[in-house]
Amino acid sequence: MGGDHPSQECKAPSTPGSKKLRSLPLGLYLSGGIVALVFLLGLIAPLIPYDPAAAVDYQRQLAGPSWSHLLGCDGQGRDIALRIVKGTEAFFWPGILAMTIAVIGGAACGACAGYMRGWVGQAVRGLMQLLDTLPRLVFIVLLCTILDPGMYLIATTAGVLFIPTIAAICRRKVETLASEDYILAHIAHGFHPAWILGYHILWLQCRPLLIRQACTVFSYVLFVETALSYLGDYGVQEPWPSWGNMVAQTREGVGFWPWFVPAVMIVVSIAALLAFGNAIARREEAMR
Amino acid sequence: MRPLLRVRDLTVVFDTAEGQRKVVDGVSFAVGMGETLGILGESGSGKTISSSAVLGLIDDTPGVCGGEIVFTQGDHEISLLEGLDTCVTQRPDGLYVKDNRRWMQHVRRVMTPIWGCGMTAVFQNPRQCLDPLERIGAQVEESVGLAAPHLTAAERMQAALDWLQKVQMRDPLRVYRSYPHELSGGMCQRAMIAIALARHPALLIADEPTTGLDTTVRAEIVALFHSLIQESQASMIYISHDIREVLYLASRVIVMRSGRVLEEATSEDLLLGRGTRHPYTATLLHAADLPTGQVSETV
Ligand SMILES: Nc1ncnc2c1ncn2[C@@H]1O[C@H](COP(=O)(O)OP(=O)(O)O)[C@@H](O)[C@H]1O
Ligand SMILES: [Mg+2]
Numbered sequence: 357m358g359g360d361h362p363s364q365e366c367k368a369p370s371t372p373g374s375k376k377l378r379s380l381p382l383g384l385y386l387s388g389g390i391v392a393l394v395f396l397l398g399l400i401a402p403l404i405p406y407d408p409a410a411a412v413d414y415q416r417q418l419a420g421p422s423w424s425h426l427l428g429c430d431g432q433g434r435d436i437a438l439r440i441v442k443g444t445e446a447f448f449w450p451g452i453l454a455m456t457i458a459v460i461g462g463a464a465c466g467a468c469a470g471y472m473r474g475w476v477g478q479a480v481r482g483l484m485q486l487l488d489t490l491p492r493l494v495f496i497v498l499l500c501t502i503l504d505p506g507m508y509l510i511a512t513t514a515g516v517l518f519i520p521t522i523a524a525i526c527r528r529k530v531e532t533l534a535s536e537d538y539i540l541a542h543i544a545h546g547f548h549p550a551w552i553l554g555y556h557i558l559w560l561q562c563r564p565l566l567i568r569q570a571c572t573v574f575s576y577v578l579f580v581e582t583a584l585s586y587l588g589d590y591g592v593q594e595p596w597p598s599w600g601n602m603v604a605q606t607r608e609g610v611g612f613w614p615w616f617v618p619a620v621m622i623v624v625s626i627a628a629l630l631a632f633g634n635a636i637a638r639r640e641e642a643m644r
Numbered sequence: 645m646r647p648l649l650r651v652r653d654l655t656v657v658f659d660t661a662e663g664q665r666k667v668v669d670g671v672s673f674a675v676g677m678g679e680t681l682g683i684l685g686e687s688g689s690g691k692t693i694s695s696s697a698v699l700g701l702i703d704d705t706p707g708v709c710g711g712e713i714v715f716t717q718g719d720h721e722i723s724l725l726e727g728l729d730t731c732v733t734q735r736p737d738g739l740y741v742k743d744n745r746r747w748m749q750h751v752r753r754v755m756t757p758i759w760g761c762g763m764t765a766v767f768q769n770p771r772q773c774l775d776p777l778e779r780i781g782a783q784v785e786e787s788v789g790l791a792a793p794h795l796t797a798a799e800r801m802q803a804a805l806d807w808l809q810k811v812q813m814r815d816p817l818r819v820y821r822s823y824p825h826e827l828s829g830g831m832c833q834r835a836m837i838a839i840a841l842a843r844h845p846a847l848l849i850a851d852e853p854t855t856g857l858d859t860t861v862r863a864e865i866v867a868l869f870h871s872l873i874q875e876s877q878a879s880m881i882y883i884s885h886d887i888r889e890v891l892y893l894a895s896r897v898i899v900m901r902s903g904r905v906l907e908e909a910t911s912e913d914l915l916l917g918r919g920t921r922h923p924y925t926a927t928l929l930h931a932a933d934l935p936t937g938q939v940s941e942t943v
Contacts, residue, residue, distance in 0.1 A: 473745055541767060547786070
């Protein structure tokens with residue numbers, strides 16, 4: 357029998373994805389930058405003191421952009437840039453909440469539905485199907501007319517309504533991977549099923565998909581919040597700022613900057629969130 | 645020798661297009677403490693299915709339908725197939741019907757304390773058996789961490805590197821940082837061996853661990869098994885269709901064909917041609933060009 361010397365069984369060294377990193381798409385940086393900016397605004401907004409009554413100054417009514425007011429002022433002379441920053445409060449933490457609920461709930465339900473053969477899995481699968489039949493926006497508007505809820509309740513609802521989508525993705529992954537040799541090998545090596553499911557399948561395999569879905573959920577909450585505030589009956593009410601009720605000023609027919617800036621922020625943020633989620637998912641998938 | 649594992653009359657049945665088929669038909673063998681048992685047989689003879697049945701890894705229906713498997717853990721003898729008869733019924737026409745869900749729950753309950761530290765396995769296709777998205781180092785560390793949960797991160801890393809060294813990786817640090825797809829099959833198999841042995845199993849089941857590897861690498865892997873098993877004093881079931889590998893590693897050999905054990909003999913007897921051989925075993929020995937015939941005439 358052969359000797360103990362290790363033979364030439366090494367392949368040329370390479371780092372994972374080194375090729376892909378060089379061709380990193382500009383889109384990832386661009387969308388990532390915008391998402392980071394929105395998140396930064398959302399984080400610092402609560403730290404900035406804002407008194408909507410004191411902000412009014414009819415001397416500055418509809419002033420254009422200047423050094424003292426970077427994005428100009430609205431019909432009541434309030435600084436638009438500051439209102440944009442404060443406006444993130446309306447969706448930022450609700451968005452984070454919805455994202456967390458959807459991702460954790462979806463991953464957990466997907467894992468249960470895919471792994472458990474018994475009545476638990478059956479029940480979860482049934483519940484998912486039921487939730488999936490609810491049209492999201494209609495349900496949320498209905499909720500608003502019945503309960504007149506706060507943004508956090510709306511966000512929670514949105515998060516729950518996204519659970520079936522995410523659960524279906526995770527469940528498919530769990531089911532296809534369950535018969536993979538390495539999952540079997542991990543069982544034989546004595547790893548706990550919860551560890552295999554949670555770490556090897558959900559974390560390592562589903563992470564890019566979950567990031568993409570999380571971005572979708574966040575952008576959905578942004579969309580719902582701005583839409584409700586725009587329509588005016590629900591959501592953030594004047595004089596408190598929301599990107600949505602800022603855009604609504606276009607109905608008063610006053611000026612250009614007061615509605616243009618928030619409108620651009622809404623469109624760009626949602627587009628960037630979706631693009632960022634896709635870019636991250638694609639990059640992580642290309643690396644494997 | 646005190647047996648670590650006793651298998652008696654193991655029967656495994658699968659549903660196929662042509663009805664039910666007994667893939668393993670009344671297989672019996674035993675593995676003593678610190679002993680290496682070889683299972684020899686052509687492909688399709690039921691070696692993998694028998695060992696998977698012992699490991700509790702068969703989830704196709706009806707699967708294990710009869711027999712007895714007793715595993716000794718510490719001072720306890722655990723009967724792995726206890727309660728099987730309550731899950732399986734044989735209909736008058738001979739077909740087996742099994743409550744598979746209940747059986748799988750039972751298997752999981754019985755096997756959970758055994759998997760890993762009691763018995764563990766190294767399989768045929770090392771690359772597919774490693775998590776493709778995790779670095780080798782992290783995978784070995786997982787195993788080390790399960791065997792010794794109190795270790796700090798730095799100690800775990802050191803232990804993982806030690807294991808990579810023990811399985812004779814040329815550059816442990818580089819392997820530690822590599823993903824499975826960056827390593828050759830032989831190196832993946834070494835990593836698998838490290839992961840399996842890091843749990844200090846009482847019984848290692850190696851199912852054709854050298855199939856698909858280059859000849860030189862095969863010889864190295866076999867030598868590695870030889871030294872590591874001797875060092876750890878674990879028992880091993882070494883499954884192969886290569887009679888040379890089996891005779892080199894195992895002290896006792898069973899020969900399987902079509903789901904049955906044809907013959908059981910010590911390696912020494914086989915090598916020296918003592919006793920009477922089953923014609924199939926004689927063919928295998930002859931094909932491997934081992935000097936059996938002449939010896940058997942003189943003994
Ligand atoms: N899930 C299954 N369903 C039906 N037949 C199977 C199944 N798995 C394996 N077999 C059959 O069982 C026999 C033994 O297989 P196996 O134990 O893998 O052989 P080997 O000795 O090469 O390891 C083969 O003939 C194979 O076709
Ligand atoms: Mg096999």
